[in-house]
Amino acid sequence: MPIIETRNLTYTYPGASRPSISDVSIKVEKGQFVLITGPSGCGKTTLCRTFNGLIPHFYQGELKGEITVAGQDATKHPTYEMAKHVGLVFQNPENQLFALSVEKDVAFGLENLGVSREEMRKRVDWALNLTGIYELRERSPHEMSGGQQQRVAIAAVLAMQPEIIVLDEPTSFLDPLSAEKIFEVIHEFNKKLGITVVLVEHRLDLTAKYADHIIIMDEGKVRFDGDTREVLSNEETRLIGVGIPKATLLYEMLKKDGANLGNVTPLSSDELAKMLLEAIHS
């Protein structure tokens, strides 16, 4: 059974003239790393808000269709119950942080889960180390840069070790190397602990290589949904204005010019370099 499933999900914000997501039917399997992308305003963030019940519990408006997350009907269970299964990292970390210290912010969710003090200490330290902010644990999140705040928000969700982690452009304020390190941590988390990851991102150059599955949305609708390599090798995706990784584009241009590089679409520079070395050396 999929861990997230939506059936004909349509949602209209209060006062809006048309739905932000429309007739969305998707499945996310347990343990998958799923990338959701699409132009600004395509409905990605809105869709994520349905995964832990923020829509319809906090946002009014009209929701139609069905959504099941971790076996629960997300429209019927309150958000605090859904939070046991789904951890959400928002686009703007300022909206998420509220405690007086980084440590307290990261511990907050655990307190609500009723985790023992000892276990809490362990998990908080572990999450702070993983995200590279252990040294900042006594600082107030509100005095920190946007990039540091994003690390705090990610640490808070990792510490909860939920079944599903949903991240909405979680590293937009971080410098590229720090962003890459965070994505590596999340990827490892997904592979080692089998935690399902849903990542919303524009920057496929940085993230496509981690994803088993990709969903591309446009104007509230799902336009592509499938295996990452298959979807990104489909040239129709170019019409939507999605930033295809340069390594993938270069591979395609070379193939079009008649180069024989095999049929596996590369998603990273590593994969493409390997192909080129083989093709030229052989």
Place this chain on the structure above:
Amino acid sequence: MLVVEDVRFSYPSGVEALKGVSLTVKDGEFVAIMGQNGAGKTTLVKHFNGLLKPSSGSVRVNGVETKKTSVATLARNVGFVFQNPDHQLFSETVDAEIAFALKNFGYEADVIEKRITWAVNLLGLTQYRKTSPFMLSGGERKRVALASVLAWDPQILILDEPTIGQDHRQKENLRQFIMQMQTQGKTIVIVTHDVEFVAECNPRVMLMREGKIVGDGAGKDILTNPELLEQSSIVLPQIAQVFTRLTSLGYPKNIIDLYEARDLLIEKLEKRRR
């Protein structure tokens, strides 16, 4: 011309954000300032329009020292677009937002109208002229902030993190827009983390680390230097990553352009086929 000489700057908290920065940006240049979080990039560019004044050293804009001039006077020459448009916007309509600075500079009503029309056309905001900026999406608000600065036609344009939150198509529009400004002889300074965007634009790149400039040169040389980039917490653009792995084939390392990459590779791949 923008001349920065041995600038040091400390915040009231005592943190020294700039530790002796010197640079010159000539008229019509396009410069990207890159570096890790907290390297001093935004602090540096806030000196370019006098928002911050150096603790020691000097900043001169077209020969005028910023310490001896007001921000309002400097603004005529230097337009600054903030990272977060909400720190900049406050008017009730897009029209009023753009008109605000023009009125302050004392332009006549008909000139103001012309300038507004020009700016909203350029940035695709014509349909929103009577709309409140706060009803618009983040990407659109960013364009309003840009339009309001462009309208008074500053010679130097500073954009702090212009690509954050912008999708692929919006970034392409931004790139086209920068190119267009360049053909008009404007000086453009952007602060950014976006390596792929910089690789596509190929400007002069200045790399900052811990309050100092540690690299300065053509984009294709700076962005293909792995040691230098790693120190500044920047990753190589994807095309450069491919070519650093192909040095055994005798390729140059400093390739960041997709089309140049294609031309270089197809030659060898075709020889193979024959």
